[in-house]
Amino acid sequence: MLKINEIFYSIQGESSYAGSPTVFVRTTGCNLRCTYCDTKYSYYEGNLQTAEVVLELIQSFGANYVCITGGEPLLQKECLPLMKTLADQGYLVSLETSGSKSTKGVDPRVKVVLDVKTPDSGAAESFLTENLNELNSLTEFKFVLCSDRDFDWSENFCRQHQIFEKYLVLYSPSYDQVTPLWLAEKILAKKSSARLQLQQHKYIWSAGTRGV
Numbered sequence: 001m002l003k004i005n006e007i008f009y010s011i012q013g014e015s016s017y018a019g020s021p022t023v024f025v026r027t028t029g030c031n032l033r034c035t036y037c038d039t040k041y042s043y044y045e046g047n048l049q050t051a052e053v054v055l056e057l058i059q060s061f062g063a064n065y066v067c068i069t070g071g072e073p074l075l076q077k078e079c080l081p082l083m084k085t086l087a088d089q090g091y092l093v094s095l096e097t098s099g100s101k102s103t104k105g106v107d108p109r110v111k112v113v114l115d116v117k118t119p120d121s122g123a124a125e126s127f128l129t130e131n132l133n134e135l136n137s138l139t140e141f142k143f144v145l146c147s148d149r150d151f152d153w154s155e156n157f158c159r160q161h162q163i164f165e166k167y168l169v170l171y172s173p174s175y176d177q178v179t180p181l182w183l184a185e186k187i188l189a190k191k192s193s194a195r196l197q198l199q200q201h202k203y204i205w206s207a208g209t210r211g212v
Contacts, residue, residue, distance in 0.1 A: 001049065001050060002049055002050075002079065003029065003076065005045055006046075007023065007054065007058065008024050008026075009023055010201060011200065012067060013199045013201030014113070014170070014200070015094060015140055015170065016111075016140060016168060017092070022066070023066045024066075025058065025066060026069050026071065027046070027068070027073045028044065029043065029071050030042065030043055030075070031075060031101070031126075032072065032126055034122060035121055035122045042070055043071070051081065055086075065094075066086050066092070066094075067095075068082070068094070073096070074095075074101035074106075075101060080105050083106065084107040093109065094111040094113055095113065097112065097113070097115065098116075098117055098126060099128060102130065103134045104130075104134055106134070108138075115144070116142070116143055116154070116157065118145060118149075119149055119150060124153070129161075141167055141169045141170065142169075142170045142172065142197070144174050145178065148186075151190070154194070155190065155194075169193065169194040169195065170196075171192070172197045180196070180198055
């Protein structure tokens with residue numbers, strides 16, 4: 001059984017799959033309390049569902065891509081066989097995780113997006129360095145940046161672990177805290193190898209509420 005907060009169909013706003021129609025499976029529960037978290041409702045709210053029911057709901061949307069997110073999905077080990085089954089069935093699958101729990105056992109066909117927490121998140125010490133031993137060609141790194149301190153910290157993290165040389169690194173401006181322009185100028189000024197990433201879904205739906 002899995003405790004599921006919600007399953008919904010939307011546009012992926014992040015990672016190299018940004019812009020893709022996606023079925024999101026949001027699990028319940030998180031071991032972190034990031035300052036900028038926009039899904040606090042997933043900390044506790046949810047219902048127990050069998051893997052079979054989850055698969056049926058995913059299939060009902062008719063999408064090719066499934067994103068397992070949270071909360072922190074790896075708090076529930078039942079996510080591991082679910083992701084394997086989805087990959088076996090031909091789905092593109094990604095996992096959004098903070099890296100604070102072991103990624104060992106995640107099917108290698110799953111794109112693991114490691115959302116490494118920066119100092120301003122309040123959880124900068126949460127990343128398990130042992131997860132750096134579980135990387136593969138699909139792995140991506142994401143950093144949500146709130147300040148100059150976060151930018152410098154992220155640059156140092158990537159250089160220390162030689163992330164830039166092998167993996168896609170995505171820098172996102174923390175929504176409503178810093179601007180995309182600020183981050184774009186930082187990346188250019190510092191000659192960073194990171195890619196600027198905007199949370200497309202937030203811009204899409206906020207534009208919709210303005211009638212654009």
